[in-house]
Amino acid sequence: MEQSFQRWVSNTADLKIDHIETDGGVIRLYYLSTMTDQKVIYQYLIPRLQGMNVSTITMLEIEREIGVSEQQRIFDENQIIESLxxxxxxxxxxxxxxGIYFPVKDTASRQVSPPENETNILGPQNSFVESLEINLALIRKYIRSPRLFHEHMIVGETAPNDIALVYMDGITDEENVQTVRQRINNLMVDSVIDASMLVQYIKDKEYCVFPQLVLTERPDRTVAGLLQGQVVVFVQGSPLAILGPVTFIQLFQATEDSYFRWSISTFLRLLRFLAMFLALLLTPAYVAALTYHYEIIPADLLISLAQSRSRVPFPPLFEAIMLEGIIELLREAGARLPTKIGQTIGIVGGIVIGQAIVQAGFTSNILIIIVALGALSSFSSPNYILGAVIRVLRFPIILLAGLWGGFGIAVGICFLLTHLLRQTSLGRPYLHPVYPLRFADLKDSFIRAPIQFFGMRPQLYRPKDDYRFSPRKAKQLDDIDE
Known part of the structure; x- marks a missing residue:
């Protein structure tokens, strides 16, 4: 047996082979020290094997002695390596x-902690970790129901990794489940290390610039998606869950919208949509106005603009692209540096560089304000990937504004709308409920209606069970006998 492992053993320093001598014979125990729980091996497994006081030991007696339901019989060398x-x-x-496979996997992992990227004021303050088992346990703590189904899959030709497909039986449309299942099963890749990599493999359109599936680190958002009829995918080693199908409008919805009253949630959602338009169009509008459309600027503001740009030797197009590029450099530098240093670089660097650029005459004060407001608006997106996409799309629209003015901005917006109309998420329309128009789902789109209007699940997911609750019965009050 050891000779058949010779090549693998010579290149696997953490492979341990213990020879356990008993009265009935010698038992060989193979395990990887970096993958197993040493306490279980030395405090339970080896003492049980050493304590066997029979004259002749058989594999059947060993199975009875260790007495674990998860043990499995292994007959070939490939299965041995996979089990180790x-x-x-x-x-x-x-x-x-x-031989016998005995589970002694080391389950040590990062402890559950508050979310770092999707922080909320209200609601649960926990997030997923890199352990697949812990993430599934977090979901089951919220949904204690036999209708919560979990399918185990393995992806990767060179370095296989565990994948968990989770959905609600009787709620989730089987077509959505089958779509995700088939796309994962058809993958022929070396490995899938993180959920963000898996999203790129299973999304609908390869050249779509917008996120077609949602990545979240929050268990409460994942649970809400499951109860609506979404499909959830976990990847071993990733602290993120994949939710789908999703719509473009849902990317502007934060988890805490469900915890606020409908009036506050509606105001915040409308504010996020306004922030998107400001982030996308504010700087291009400045370039277009100063290049081609002076007549739309009020006279008093035009005088101020002329004075501010009197020392600037560059055209508005070059000025805007230069300043937007500096903002992106500061953001990238702050993200890559350690937390405390990154915050300092972002604040001090922005103030110092901005002041120096204005004094040197490279740009105007008004453009500094516009670019800063646009950058701040892009950070208001609850979805990080969407915010990054908006910042990237801002540059081609600035170029179009510099080339053709307002007509160029209109061309860019029409191109984006056409692009969005052609997109899908797991085969579902990306602009639902606006296109195709679904009045029933508008209650949870740009606005959030009062809770009594949420008796039915969104039709986007085509749930088997349409009703969450009966609004009429939910409002009934029982009389109290005095």
């Missing part, structure tokens, strides 16, 4: 036809 790499121990006797 998955964090198990392999027990074998000489001349035996098979």
């Amino acid at each position: 790499l998955s964090g198990g121990a392999y027990i074998h006797l000489e001349q035996a036809e098979y």
